[in-house]
Amino acid sequence: MRTANTPSEAPTAIAVRAEALTKTYGSGDAAVRPLQNLSIGFPSGRFTAVMGPSGSGKSTLMHVLAGLDIPDSGEITLATGRGPVSFSGLNEKQLTLLRRSSVGFIFQAYNLIPAMTAEENIVLPASLGGGSTIDTAFFRQVVERLGLSERLHHRPFELSGGQQQRVAVARALVSRPSVVFADEPTGNLDQATGAEVLDLLRTAVDEFGQTVIMVTHDAAAAAQADSTVLLADGRVMETLHRPSAEQLAAAMLHAGSAAAAPVTARAIDGGMS
Amino acid sequence: MRGNPVLRTNLRSGGKRLWAAGAAVVISVTFVVSALVLIGSFNRTMEAQAEADAAGADLVIGTGAFAWAEAPDGSDDGSGPGPDQELAEAVSELEGVAEAEALSHVFLEGEAAGMNLMLLAGSLPETRTIDIAEGSMPEQEGEILLAKEFAEAYDLGVGDTMPVNTERYNAETDTVEQDSAELTVSGLAGGTHRSVSGYLTPEGLGALDADHSPSSLRVALAGDAHGDPQAQEELQQQVAELIASMVERGELPADPAETEGGAPEILTQPDGSLLVAGVEIHTHQQIIDAWIAEHAGQSTVLVSIGLGFGAIAVFVASLVISNTFQVLVASRSRTMALLRAVGATAGQLRRATVAEGALLGLLGGVLGVLLGWSAASGIAFAAQRLWQESFASAELSVLAIAAGLTLGVLVTVLAAVMPALKAGRTSPMEALRPVEVASDQRRIAWVRTVLGILFAAGGLGGVLLAAVLHAPMIGATGAVVGFSGVLLMGRVLVPAVVSFLGRLVAALPQLRVPGRLAAQNARAVPRRTAVTTSALLIGVTLVSTMTMGAMTAQHSLSDELAERNPVDASLGTASEQTEQVLEESPTVVGHQQLPGAEATLDSEGIEAGSVEGRVILAEESAIEEIARSESVFQEEHSGGPVALISPDLLEAGMAESAEVTLTPHGTAESGALGAAITVTAAPASWVPADTVVLPEVLADTAELWSFESSAAMTVLRISESASMGDLTRLGNEVEASAGEVSLDAAMDRASYTQVIDTVLVVVLVLLAASVLVSVVGVSNTLALSVFERRREAALLRAMGMTRGSVGAMVTLEALLMAAVALVLGSGLGALFAWGGVSSLVARDDVTMVLSIPWDRMGMIWGVTFLAAALASFLPARALSRTPPAAGLSAQ
Ligand SMILES: Nc1ncnc2c1ncn2[C@@H]1O[C@H](COP(=O)(O)OP(=O)(O)O)[C@@H](O)[C@H]1O
Ligand SMILES: [Mg+2]
16 A cells, blocks of 8 residues: 555554445445445554545444444454454454454544543443453553543533543543544534644654544644545545645545546546556 | 443433332332232231130140030930040040140120120130230139120120020920020130130039030140140040040940941041041141131132232333333433443443343332331231231231342343343444434334234123123133233334324314424334333223223112112101101102001911001002112012012011912901902012002902001112111111111112222222322333433424423323323223123123213323323423523534
8 A cells, every 4th residue: 555655654564454345325226335445554653634525435434444333345454462353253242342452432522421420431441341451550641641630530511522522532542442543533623622632642643652543624634644545435535645735625626526526536546556 | 330330320320210110110019018918917817816726735626526416325414524524534544645625615695785795605725825905814603704806896894794695405395494694704805716705614604504515625735745746646646546446435426327336437637637436636737727728718819819919010010110221221322332332342231231120120129128018017007906906917028028129120120121132232333323313213013013903802802702601711811812912002003093192182273383293202202102101001991990890880780689679678657757857868869658558468378377467559650769670569480460578477488479368457348358359479678567568450459448648658769879877877767757667678789889889999099009100100201201302392492482382292292191091991991891790790681781980980081181290290391491502512
């Protein structure tokens, strides 16, 4: 893949790799194909942004990669602490346990359990059992870094939207998952708070060496990432390394028209493979 | 709990919402536990009563068989020791026997507190400790210790004297000699006294000039053997052998047919007691067992009634609990999905839901056990005060605790299983759906519907069939199956009907929007609507079946009584003064004078052959106005008209009818003989003494008689609602002026009505538990539906709907569900009531007509609607207070 072979950087390991993913909703005329034979690899220890027009399959890709949803066909391999794990061999329960130990997820909304305090929410995956214990020192460090030390015993409704999302980020980080997926984590936040959350994700990559994959449609947000993957019509259009905001805007415009005119998109896609 | 964050979350977030399920558990456990505890008390009371008589004795030998037997040597002059005493002597010489005493009793008659008193008095047993409640033991002749309950019934106290009459049969002269004596009450004995009601000293008893009948021989073992079951059984065998050999040697009387010259056989009876030559030998335990077995019928009936109603309450509760959990799970689906997304397994969610149920069941069970125990204690206390002083207090048994807790946990866990499975199926993707859009899957569960229709048709058909065939068992089975069918169909049927009614209500301009929304909501959550209504439906059906059944039974019984006794009441005379009283009495609906004439009544059926009495002429118009049926003068077998005669005139055994010749007083010259009429007369209880009532059609020579009001009698028609008290009052009022009063038919009617009403009240009280649970269920359902509809309500408020209308929407939903339960329940109740009574009354000639007590049914409807409205009050208020902006934000 191109991302891995960027000439300016040394080759990095792949954190999660997808091969020929297909996902179809409905059938016949009403069939929607959010993933069409999509293959991609995300580098470990990097911050990757995923962009694309609405309905291009970004969320579906995140869900499938995080093991929340199952593709119709294709192969996903996640590099975990115990070596690479292929999803296709796992049953529902194993997949759940894998999610618990090796995947972090940050949603756009409804990230926290109202009945639990911030602290309980953060340690939730570990407290579900299965041997993964919390590294207390790391927990302290993350909580400190995210500025939540004073808020640990508050319930979600006592926190602002930005604080709630920071709790969600902390939850995704403390178990040191192989990959943190974030689906439009700033979508419900105002500009300043959004920027703050992005900053934290950036920090997680830089300070803790965390792999982060984030869906966004904000070009400014994507500019924080190391690289940006452009999706259109269920396929990877292009991967840009540290693009400028202008580059992104142009690429998005292009992707948008590609999605609107599938013939063109397919031509580009064909050209790429 | 620390180990399961899911359970912790559930409990923390569901606490308030669990109360309804908890209340349902508590109510049903309370019911079952109090039933069990009370049944235990009842059994212990019985055991104590059984124990009381056997107390102190190791062996009890029934010597009643010696009462009529002649002494074997034929020298029964009443002076020597009786056979029971001889047996006592022989038994006391057996090894290990400390004492053997022969008890006998006498029958005494007397009067106390204006009542006739009949008393069986016995000699004071030495082997039984008697607990003296008041006064002291009898010490001298003429003193008697009375059982406290007996003394209280006759208003006798310590120191009171009572005159008694005694009878002795004199074999020589073959006559009964009567004598009298005066007894002074020396004290009152507490506890239970089954065989006799009073005790005298043996000398005192002997001094009474009465027939002494041997009753029993009480044997006590010496030393450690006393009270030892094994020693008792050994002695039992020895005594049996002793009796056999004594009979063989001719020392004890026995039926010659039984002995055939040799030794009589020793038979072991099913309860372990031995029977030899007509004498029964029981050990201490066998006495108790026999008594309990004799009364076990009552206990079994109590147990089945208690557990039957308990089962209904438990079933209703499980519907409500299951519903609560379904909705809890539904309301938590996003949280569950989020938990799944961060790595909770399906099993964890399932287990947490089941654990939640178990915990709730356990807590509800504990509370229910405590409440049930308190309730039972209260009832037992009331029973001691009002009914039976010796009623055992409520004791919390291990069985009751175990049953209560198991029931609570089991029912709740079972009710939580389906929802738990559903919780496990929550997909992690559900957390990500931006706004929950209710997936509008209106899949009809075909299996369930078809099964429901089959069950309902088959079962209800069975009820009809049972009514025709008079087969109660088929009817009961049919009712249960048919009702289950209706419940099965409920998922399809109930929401459709609720929503139909909702749309009907929406025709009213002020309810247009709430009506339509309520209708829509019923369809949006069909399961919940159906289950809530089902819980209510069970209660309404049972209550209306019982109410209408009681009324129908009462009417059919009333018709039956009218056939048998067409005239409610009669007075032996007629006078203006009496008429005045009758006119004013609210108990009397109608009264007529029937003129009479003095006459001689001749018949072979009359004991004396001829009686000076009177003949009453029953004019058709007068009788028609009073009688409840047209068959006043119809004799059952002949069918033709007959005259009626006072029953006491006819010789015993000649009850059917007799030929009677009626001759007016007078001479042959006055034409009296020519006026004589010979008629067939049948006895009727309402006809006064020495009277024949002649129907107009049989009075061929009426013109030769002079029927006058001076010899008249009065016939009455009594109000249907008259109680026993009303009748007694009426009797007292007219007694002075009217002489002989016969209220038998009216009394019969009133006592049947009273019995039916009492049974109805008891049944309704027992049903209260399940009805209460179903009302809790309604409130619960509404509270949860309110929770789900906050957004909707906020939107409606934002669009300008008033608070009142939002609240009305919720109340309306409750009322619609209640209406469906009432319509269905009353319909089914009517069918079950009619079918039940028809199948129980095995008469083909009577077509049972359903009688509906409109006032009571109206009350049931009113109360149900009121309960539904009350149940909706808090939820409606909560929803109507939703701020227009609140529900619209993300969470
Ligand atoms: N559960 C679903 N059922 C049917 N269609 C779906 C479902 N989820 C997503 N889709 C469709 O798949 C396509 C891709 O959706 P998604 O991955 O959410 O797009 P994006 O996040 O890029 O906006 C869209 O057309 C969407 O309507
Ligand atoms: Mg999306």
